[in-house]
Amino acid sequence: MTAALQRVCVLGATGSVGMNTLDVISRHPGRFEVFALTAHSRVDELFAQCVKWRPRFAVLPDEATAAELRTRLKKEGVRTEVLSGAQALCDMASHPEVDSVMAAIVGAAGLAPCLAAARAGKRLLLANKEALVVGGALFMRAVHEGGASLLPIDSEHSAIFQCLPEDRTGWPSRIDHILLTSSGGPFRRRDPATMASITPDEACAHPNFAMGRKISVDSATMMNKALEVIEARWLFELLPEQIKVVIHPQQIVHSMVVCRDNSVLAQLGTPDMRVPIAYGLSFPERIESGASQLDFATLSALTFEAPDFQRYPGLALAWETLRSPEGSTTVLNAANETAVAAFLAGTIRFDQIHSVIAQALDAIDLRASGSDSLDALLEIDHRARRQAAQFVKGLAP
Incomplete structure (x- = not known):
């Protein structure tokens, strides 16, 4: 039986997840149609994608870059309609002709279109951690009420998802805890006393993946794993103490489920984002992804170790914020984005990223704040960014 044509909207098409999504789609002509592509600032890359894929729509954040893209596409004879602005992202994510949405926008900016896709009942391939870190209960409520199919794309969460039965009825009672694996980033063996001298280029040199x-930087601080702990709490309906992290430098075991009877289920494979992307696009089927097969005969060792919280102080904030007032995870994410941007700009040191986040969490009183609407969450987000920016100023030389 031939699968029905699936129309796909790729939010964040020029990033690594977006490009890998298009690579998987290219391997299955006639099965997928690229309906809409969006980008933030990489106009040249989006132009090339539009020329190749001829999507119905393309979206950029502002009218100036959108006008530039329109002009260039018109010269090439490409009839893609170019839109601009945040509302256009939501319109594409919820468009009635779209079947699947790849949510690969980095940061809190991805929350609104993710909510739009969820409320419209789309197959939502979630690569945007912040939708759950910032949105949490609000986002999951939208998924349930809209009847959306939520497929995690982070390799760790996809691994957990693949280890669980398709029939989710009563499954939380069957497991003891989950183990999210982490490479440990580029500084797994570095003396914590030398963290102050780390440069942005060093922090961006991931040992296994080429990423934004x-x-x-989030991988280097292991803040990415802190965000994934929070994400897992919502995706899999777990208590904070049921989520654990283990360092696995080879990144062959992508994550594990420890069952009540102490049996362990694991998903293994080469570290290639196309595997979870292909699984999300085709679920419950499996299609060719382009990833190489795992050759067990060539594996010298699979090693595991506990994370060092002195080396990665931000990791502990995941469990702390999950036990704190609602909105705390929103503050964590906003302060982290602000601090990382300051580090990449050379304004603060690598070892000061955590201090900015911790100070923002201490400074913002959430007791009188609502968190049951997008506007309320965005207000917490804005407050956290302003507060974190003040702490960055105080640290700047």
Whole structure:
């Protein structure tokens, strides 16, 4: 039986996840149609994608860059309609002709279109951690009420998802805890006393993946794993103490489920984002991803170790914020984005990223704040960014 054509909207098409999504789609002509592509600042890359894929729509954040892209596409004879602004992202994510949405926008900016896709009942391939870190209960409520199919794309969460039965009825009672694996980033063996001298280029040199600079810094601080702990709490309906992290430098075991009877289920494979992307696009089927097969005969060792919280102080904030008032995870994410941007700009040191986040969490009183609407969450987000920016100023030389 031939699968029905699936129309796909790729939010964040020029990033690594977006490009890998298009690579998987290219391997299955006739199965997928690229309906809409969006980007933040990489106009040249989006132009090339539009020329190749001829999507119905393309979206950029402002009218100036959108006008530039329109002009260039018109010269090439490409009839893609170019839109601009945050509302256009939501319109594409919820468009009635779209079947699947790849949510690969980095940061809190991805929350609104993710909510739009969820409320419209789309197959939502979630690569945007912040939708759950910032949105949490609000986002999951939108998924349930809209009837959306939520497929995690982070390799760790996809691994957990693949280890669980398709019938989710009563599954939380069957597991003891989950183990999210982490490479440990580029500084797993570095003396914590030398962290102050780390440069942005060093922090962006991930040992296994080529990623964007912000995500690479999050990997180096292990804040990415803190965000994934929070994400897992909502995706899998777990208590904070049921989520654990283990360092696995080879990144062959992508994550594990420890069952009540102490049996362990794990998903293994080469470290290639195309595997969870292909799984999300085709679930419950499996399609060719382009990733190489795992050759067990060539594996010298699979090693595991506990994370060093002195080396990665931000990691502990995941469990702390999950036990704190609602909105705390929103503050954590906003302060981290602000601090990482300041580090990449050379304004603060690598070892000061955590101090900015911790100070913002201490400074913002959430007791009188609501968190049951997008506007309320965005207000907390704005407050946290302003507060974190003040702390960055105080640290700047």
